[in-house]
């Protein structure tokens with residue numbers, strides 16, 4: 532890329548005033564090399580960069596774009612809300628409606644508190660769990676990402692994995708000591724932790740189906756086992772559905788797994804189970820800064836102003852974000868999920884076939900309509916069921932694969948530890964463009 536490239540110029544300006552030139556680390560092309568694409572606009576399945584190049588997007592803002600970019604009805608709802616006022620610092624009826632819609636889809640969210648980011652939702656869940664149980668310890672799983680909360684950064688996936696960090700500088704020793712990290716999909720390891728420190732554990736937090744170390748679904752019965760163990764030890768189960776919520780189905784991963792006995796889809800289901808607290812983000816805000824914490828009413832009522840656990844936000848339940856979330860959830864009907872599922876199957880199958888044809892050993896892993904590729908013989912042979920497995924993959928194959936796709940006009944996540952996201956707007960033309968790009972990219976990954 533030459534310095535005459537308008538994107539490179541923007542990136543140079545960005546680096547002068549923004550650390551790394553980006554507002555969130557995974558947007559940098561740290562692990563793939565090159566200049567990150569600065570985006571000027573997006574519509575449907577496409578994004579357009581500041582140099583005027585258009586790409587089929589398989590990032591979709593890292594999940595929120597379930598309906599595609601700038602869905603006209605969502606944009607219209609936001610514009611109408613904006614005309615009525617940007618922020619009031621006072622309650623609105625739309626917040627009540629959104630909480631009702633969330634509860635109707637996920638009954639475990641008996642009461643709902645709206646916040647602005649997934650990080651705030653998980654941070655609040657941790658504080659509430661500690662406040663409710665009077666215990667300090669939190670158990671998380673290696674490779675699960677729950678936002679950049681001090682207590683939850685240990686062995687986190689997503690950017691922490693992409694940049695090969697053990698955690699983060701700036702997290703106090705005391706805070707790190709209050710987080711116990713257990714290998715994912717390892718019930719015996721969790722049992723051992725509970726046997727040793729069960730009466731100190733406030734909560735186990737888990738991604739409903741992890742997608743921040745690549746897609747590593749829970750083994751059948753794993754989430755149900757978490758429910759059993761937490762209940763037996765007086766700890767809470769916090770289900771993080773920031774990424775999966777309202778994306779993998781109308782009731783998120785819980786709808787495919789926890790509700791299995793009552794529903795007709797059994798992704799991993801064995802017995803029905805219900806979390807105490809559940810976090811939402813991404814799709815629930817329809818592309819605007821909105822996230823939510825839900826849970827059992829008596830627990831949620833421990834939050835201020837009814838209870839002693841403090842939590843607040845100047846922009847919480849922001850009217851524009853609430854309007855975007857409501858419009859998105861109202862549009863996200865069975866037809867939307869059926870289309871997203873079918874596009875995910877087509878694209879995932881095609882990626883796997885192209886890699887197979889190019890002789891690249893890999894494992895294409897799915898969780899509902901989320902999927903990702905793990906490179907390497909071990910992944911191909913045994914599958915990837917933990918963070919250790921995910922880290923052992925041939926990460927060096929991703930940069931050439933990624934750049935070949937980008938050159939062909941398809942934007943993949945610039946990290947091998949992230950899921951690919953498709954949307955209801957990925958039509959035949961967009962899917963054809965992806966399929967056409969895959970064989971060459973697969974050959975690039977083979978070298």
Ligand code: PLP
Pocket residue numbers: 593647648649650651653676677678679689738743771772773774775812813822
């Ligand atoms: N939890 C999960 C499972 C996530 O995937 C993310 C973000 O990727 C978060 C929490 C944090 O959300 P946010 O980036 O909105 O703070």
